[in-house]
């Protein structure tokens with residue numbers, strides 16, 4: 001289980017974006033972190049991995065199984081970040097270096113974190129691409145030679161290269177059409193089940209969250225205000241802000 005306990009995060013300008021947030025992510029499950037723009041969703045996931053800008057301050061605890069992340073030295077934290085938990089960034093363009101082929105980018109990530117021969121690394125890259133529904137020949141492409149959906153699949157494949165137990169995805173379907181959004185969500189669901197991986201997914205789309213995630217955690221003004229099974233939170237939200245979110249969803253459906 002990944003567990004965030006009483007996590008607070010303040011940016012260098014003094015803005016306290018996350019306030020004593022708590023959440024639990026079980027293996028094999030998808031937890032969607034939802035809330036209005038600016039509620040602190042992205043800050044929470046970057047803070048939980050020690051990835052906020054220099055000068056930010058973070059307090060609280062983050063556990064990956066029995067490992068307390070902030071108790072590790074920097075080098076230990078860096079290792080955990082690929083091998084135990086990995087991140088799919090918001091906006092696929094930021095996941096790739098535009099001037100390098102996908103093959104180069106896969107191999108660089110694997111060379112840094114895994115001790116594989118070049119042949120083994122290539123075989124693993126092809127296997128991962130196939131797992132996300134792309135053919136191995138995508139390795140020869142540059143990022144601009146792929147569609148948004150293909151880039152997102154590729155970013156997910158790269159995040160899987162060290163076989164992490166947990167995956168954190170920041171708005172994995174932003175800027176994709178609805179059909180591609182649904183395909184990426186199905187892909188994530190399949191990965192969570194097949195690999196028994198816990199996936200924490202940031203989204204502001206409650207409809208998408210409720211159709212994909214096992215559980216939903218609602219953030220409001222930096223606080224995690226309500227966490228519940230998706231079907232329950234949609235049927236009987238408790239907190240006033242969650243009630244308003246669910247009401248806006250049903251108004252959109254009418």
Ligand SMILES: Nc1ncnc2c1ncn2[C@@H]1O[C@H](COP(=O)(O)OP(=O)(O)OP(=O)(O)O)[C@@H](O)[C@H]1O
Pocket residue numbers: 011012013015017035036037038039040041042043044053204
């Ligand atoms: N580098 C920064 N310095 C200061 N404040 C920041 C910084 N980055 C984000 N913030 C502020 O922190 C708050 C939370 O931002 P965050 O991006 O975590 O929200 P979010 O819920 O993910 O929003 P969105 O859904 O729009 O991505 C916002 O008020 C934002 O302006």
